[in-house]
Amino acid sequence: MILNHSHGKDKEIRRLLSKSMLNMDPVTISTWMKYKYDPNGMFCILEDQKIVACLQTKERTLHYEGKKCKALILSLACTLPDYRQRHYFSQLMEAAMNYANCNHMLTLCYTNFPKILEAKSFQNVSKTKYYWLEMENWSQGDLKNVRTYRPEMNLFSIYTEFMKHFDGSILLNKNEFDEQIHYYINCNHRIVTMYDGDTLCGFAIYKVIQDHIEIEILMYMDSASIFDLLAYLSTRCKSVSFIVSQAERFEKLFPMEIPRSQGTVLARLSNYKLFSIWSGKNVHHAKEAFTALEKPMWNHMID
Missing domain, CATH: 3.40.630.30 (Gcn5-related N-acetyltransferase (GNAT))
Incomplete structure (x- = not known):
């Protein structure tokens, strides 16, 4: 039945x-x-x-x-x-x-x-692409531009701005987005934000697995914020992995890394x-x- x-x-x-x-x-x-x-x-x-x-x-x-x-x-x-x-x-x-x-x-x-x-x-x-980066001797970015998430930070504004670059996609409303954030927090994930001065320019949601960090969600306004994030994470782990969409040109940032196909x-x-x-x-x-x-x-x- x-x-x-x-x-x-x-x-x-x-x-x-x-x-x-x-x-x-x-x-x-x-x-x-x-x-x-x-x-x-x-x-x-x-x-x-x-x-x-x-x-x-x-x-x-x-x-x-x-x-x-x-x-x-x-x-x-x-x-x-x-x-x-x-x-x-x-x-x-x-x-x-x-x-x-x-x-x-x-x-x-x-x-x-x-x-x-x-x-x-x-x-x-x-399709998605899966990257695995070794953090030993990581030298790019500035970890001082990364801050721990606080509820008053407006992550939804970054989400809506980031999504303007895409189409044919699901777009969450504010309540749906907040539910996702609460879900990750209550699943013991961590959230950090990337800044350029006082301007919020990205955020990442990740979980720690021993000496490895797995980034679940990554949103950014420019490549500098990505490198700042990795500089911050490099002090907390030996390796980082993340998944990006097919059209996100991370091969320009990491030309020596070969991603593997992930989900569809x-x-x-x-x-x-x-x-x-x-x-x-x-x-x-x-x-x-x-x-x-x-x-x-x-x-x-x-x-």
């Missing part, structure tokens, strides 16, 4: 995550439940009088050449170990796509396993004819729709 919501099922969803998502510790699960869980967008499979699989979706706003439309984001999926290999994910996907066909212009997902969704008419519309943004149009009328472009599938954009996509903070 498929449920198209999970109202009143919070404890069951929490139990499902704890038994299925081995990469989520209890603190992360509690934080996810507080800031990312949405019973209205949760599709569940009920078997043996309990929830054995779920698919979390989120409604977000896609900005496309000055226009806005509602997009459905696939956020999280999991199945109890004893109930896997029963095609429950396919059933949940079919339910979510039927819902999207009636309510959203398109569906998006960021994933490291694209083949699963490509089999369901999703198409690769953008996949998209599916609910109705290509309707999308063509709305967008003013004659497209037949998602890849055409995003290739037609003059500006690149940005892949992060979509759910």
Whole structure:
């Protein structure tokens, strides 16, 4: 039996995550439940009088050449170990796509396993690049321009300015953005800001893993702020890793570093004819729709 919501099922969803998502510790699960869980967008499979699989979706706003439309984001999926290999994910996907066909212009997902969704008419519309930098003898930038985040700092202004360089992307409103910031803070991530004098010109969200720092979100107004950030982090770790969108030209900053491909943004149009009328472009599938954009996509903070 498929449920198209999970109202009143919070404890069951929490139990499902704890038994299925081995990469989520209890603190992360509690934080996810507080800031990312949405019973209205949760599709569940009920078997043996309990929830054995779920698919979390989120409604977000896609900005496309000055226009806005509602997009459905696939956020999280999991199945109890004893109930896997029963095609429950396919059933949940079919339910979510039927819902999207009636309510959203398109569906998006960021994933490291694209083949699963490509089999369901999703198409690769953008990729990410993964960098790993050794911090030994790092000599560029000025760590004095980096400050620890405080609530009165206006990170949202940097986010909106940064996103002006991209198109065909999810753009969060202030409340959605603040929810993301609270989520990261409560998952024991750290936030630092980069300044040019008294002018805020970037921020980074990262987590410390022993002597390594993994940057989750990186926004910047210029390359100087990136080098200042790395100067600051170099005093706190031996190596730094981060993911950037396909169009962010970090090869100009680190010409000796060879990034590897990471996650993929996949998209599916609910109705290509309707999308063509709305967008003013004659497209037949998602890849055409995003290739037609003059500006690149940005892949992060979509759910």
